[in-house]
Amino acid sequence: MTDVKQARVVIAGGSAAGMSTATALRRRGHDGPITVLSAERHLPYDRPPLSKQYQTHGWELDRLLLLPADRLAGLELDIRPGVAAESADLAAGVVRDDAGAHHPYDHLVIATGLAPRGLPTLDGLPVLQLRTLEDAGRLRAALRPGAHVAVIGAGFIGLECAATARSLGAEVTVVEPVADPLANRLGADTAARLRSLHAGQGVRLRTGVTVGAGARLAGGRTRLTLSDTSTVDADVVLVAVGAAPCVDWLHNTGIDVSDGVLCDAYSRVRERVWAVGDIARWHHRGYDELIRIEHRTNATEQGQHVAAGIHGELRPYRPLPFFWTDHYDVRLQMAGRYTPAAVETHVDVPGRDDAFLKLFHADGDLRAVLAWNAPKQLVPYRRELLARLDDDRVTA
Ligand SMILES: Cc1cc2nc3c(=O)[nH]c(=O)nc-3n(C[C@H](O)[C@H](O)[C@H](O)COP(=O)(O)OP(=O)(O)OC[C@H]3O[C@@H](n4cnc5c(N)ncnc54)[C@H](O)[C@@H]3O)c2cc1C
Structure with a gap:
């Protein structure tokens, strides 16, 4: 390959990080083919509004799109909505998709992000989760005034959804095993203020307890039995207990996927293989630590960084972590x-x-x-x- 800008790039995952890489490559004058395999059937859209404006302000897909359709078309990507990467042969430089097609690459960008974790104790019950537009649609349909919503997990997404549900007139109980949720992320005082904010808005916060079991009641409600033997009867159960990296398709590649995709300080997994966004775990030289960031700003920044790396501008990736979260x-x-x-x-x-x-x-x-x-x-x-x-x- 003489000209890096002619390289064939395959990006697995067509969301914030994958699309940031593709956009940055084109902005840098990349002329070579860029294929984006995107398991979701929609044009690339953004996730932060799914727990916020999509629920409360009736936003639809057109307001969530990462790029307006005409700008997306202008990028001349070979984008494949609804097609997932199924396996990769790194030695041969080929990705196979779930429709059986092979995609040879000069550079592979792994951007397959995360999928929500389940709660095995509630297997078989009609619980909701929130990661995709479909998930958000199910939640929106369920958040009716007066409905009782049980949110399991008082992380950022769980508490954002609690706020959203309250503002739509639902009754909300949040169940969380940790006594002082988010103190390890925000500091004890701010976490306590955030809990007070929710309590002041009428959210019942049940901290220091776990969900032991669930059962379907007559009439469609679900009864959660908590570790202190108390119960919560809910019309809607939202499980928000974190998310796990989508790495199944990388088994047999030899890549360390023990917590996301392990990269070097440059976001490089191997020669010509990179990882970006929520799935990437890399050595941050500024902090001298292995780090994985599940926040939106990093998806953009790491995609831009990797686009530069593909074009031969190799610098350690040392971003300043940044996030926001909205409650009322x-x-x-x-x-x-x-x-x-x-x-x-x-x-x-x-x-x-x-x-x-x-x-x-x-x-x-x-x-x-x-x-x-x-x-x-x-x-x-x-x-x-x-x-x-x-x-x-x-x-x-
Ligand atoms: C409800 C919600 C609210 C959020 N709010 C905030 C916020 O307020 N502030 C903030 O900083 N961050 C927020 N985030 C986090 C932010 O959205 C993520 O950091 C960002 O989406 C990460 O982008 P990504 O492209 O790395 O991964 P993802 O967004 O997870 O995208 C990965 C894509 O890859 C696809 N995929 C998976 N497997 C395959 C495969 N084998 N082949 C092809 N495609 C595959 C997935 O379907 C998905 O479309 C929020 C997230 C959620 C879910």
Whole structure:
């Protein structure tokens, strides 16, 4: 291959990370064929609104699309909705899809993301999960005023859905084994404020208990029996207990898929094989740690980074982690790498009692910043964190 811009690229997974890679390649002048195998039958769409505006504001697919149809067409991708990668032969440089077609590549980009974990104790019961547009449609149909919704799992998606369900007039109980959910992600004080916010909106939070069993009741309700022997009767049960990397198709490749797809510091799995987005686990040289980020901003940034890598611009991938999450009228944003050992400083936003920042320091250095309804105030700290990573880059 003389010109990298003529290379045949196969991208498995046509969502945020895969499409970011494809778009960035074309923006960089890539002329070679780009095939996108996308297990979902829709044009590529975005997931964050599925727990928010899709539920509360009636957004439809046209508002979720990652690219408007005309811009997508302009990219001249060979995009295959509804076609999954079934296996890969890395030595031969070929991906086989589930329709039996073979896709030879010069570069393979693994972008198959995550699928929700189930709860074996509820096998056979009509529970909902939330990852895809179809999942979101089922949830939307079920969220009626007065319906009793049991959300299992008080992570970001579970609590966002609790907020959404409450704002649509449903009764909500959240069941969570951890006593102080999200404290390990947001710090104890902010996590407690988030729980108070939900409680103030009428969400019943049952923490420190697990779901032991479920049973179908007459009339279609489901009874959950909790570890403290109490019960919750629900019209709708949403299981939101995390998601697992979609790596089945990579078995027999020799790739380490023990927690996502293991990459080197450049997001490279092997020569000419890369991983991007929620599925990628790589050595982040800025933190000197193996890291996997399940947040939207990383999907875009890592896709762009890998597009550059495919074109021979090899740099360690050392992003500043960033995410947001919405609950009622509160937007939380976090930049940097929070660790529970960090020292937390509360910063008020003058004149606002509905907004604050938290600064997290370790060894005297700023490591992470959280903003509660304070997007503007976050900006300088985010810049400072980015500059610190950039400084470190010199010695990487
Ligand atoms: C409901 C919801 C709300 C969210 N809200 C936020 C938020 O507020 N803020 C935030 O920062 N992040 C949020 N996220 C996370 C964010 O959406 C993800 O980080 C992002 O979607 C990751 O993109 P990805 O392309 O890596 O993976 P995915 O989005 O998981 O996409 C992977 C794609 O690959 C497909 N696929 C799987 N296996 C195969 C195969 N064998 N062959 C071909 N295709 C395959 C899948 O069907 C899927 O379409 C949210 C996620 C969800 C589900």
